[in-house]
Amino acid sequence: xxxxxxxxxxxxxxxxxxxxxxxxxxxxxxxxxxxxxxxxxxxxxxxxxxxxxxxxxxxxxxxxxxxxxxxxxxxxxxxxxxxxxxxxxxxxxxxxxxxxxxxxxxxxxxxxxxxxxxxxxxxxxxxxxxxxxxxxxxxxxxxxxxxxxxxxxxxxxxxxxxxxxxxxxxxxxxxxxxxxxxxxxxxxxxxxxxxxxxxxxxxxxxxxxxxxxxxxxxxxxxxxxxxxxxxxxxxxxxxxx
Numbered sequence: 512x513x514x515x516x517x518x519x520x521x522x523x524x525x526x527x528x529x530x531x532x533x534x535x536x537x538x539x540x541x542x543x544x545x546x547x548x549x550x551x552x553x554x555x556x557x558x559x560x561x562x563x564x565x566x567x568x569x570x571x572x573x574x575x576x577x578x579x580x581x582x583x584x585x586x587x588x589x590x591x592x593x594x595x596x597x598x599x600x601x602x603x604x605x606x607x608x609x610x611x612x613x614x615x616x617x618x619x620x621x622x623x624x625x626x627x628x629x630x631x632x633x634x635x636x637x638x639x640x641x642x643x644x645x646x647x648x649x650x651x652x653x654x655x656x657x658x659x660x661x662x663x664x665x666x667x668x669x670x671x672x673x674x675x676x677x678x679x680x681x682x683x684x685x686x687x688x689x690x691x692x693x694x695x696x697x698x699x700x701x702x703x704x705x706x707x708x709x710x711x712x713x714x715x716x717x718x719x720x721x722x723x724x725x726x727x728x729x730x731x732x733x734x735x736x737x738x739x740x741x742x743x744x745x746x747x748x749x750x751x752x
Contacts, residue, residue: 528567529747531740534720536575536713539634539657539668540589542610542621547717547730548658549617554736564744571642572654574635574704575716578628586627586667614662625665634668636697637678637688639704652681722747 535551537544558564578592593603611621634657640646641653656677660666667673671692679685691697711720719727719736721743727735 553733557737581630586629589626592628629669
């Protein structure tokens, strides 16, 4: 999310400029969350194409679990999970084909024949960890790597060893990440964020919440995101006067 307008993902890096916070509720096994990430990035680039909007966008990924009942540490083919959820293998293949074609339009090459559906709580803890001020990698980079791991690489995103490998690939210390995942650090914080999502009526992802007040649901097109971002920047600047 590198544009001319200042942005950050995770905690810290606030500036003296007016700030627009954007909380993106999503799951790493949600295809529309990955598609939405690309569209949001394109919308941010479009919104700032003509110059700096004069605000600081503070973007943070928040957890949501599509299947919180999935057994931790166990993974299985996504086709089986979709068939169970959507009414059989034929319907599952139709849905997978549709999201794969849509993803390709955004420059994403899905390989869902490799995808392994798993409990994503460990992945969300790792994304939370990357948002901390002393993290050696950005939250955006971590989120991107885990989405790639699931949708392209066939990685078991519920396995601590596999997650540590992903983190190491983007510059984190593998042993430190593994020690974190094997501890309880961040567990309460992620649980609180999941509860916050439920309490605020978020029942589907992706959902984009601006300044903890305005919600935009779904993987909107880039133009819609650009329009919302410009509008929120205008409001922030007006409120700062």
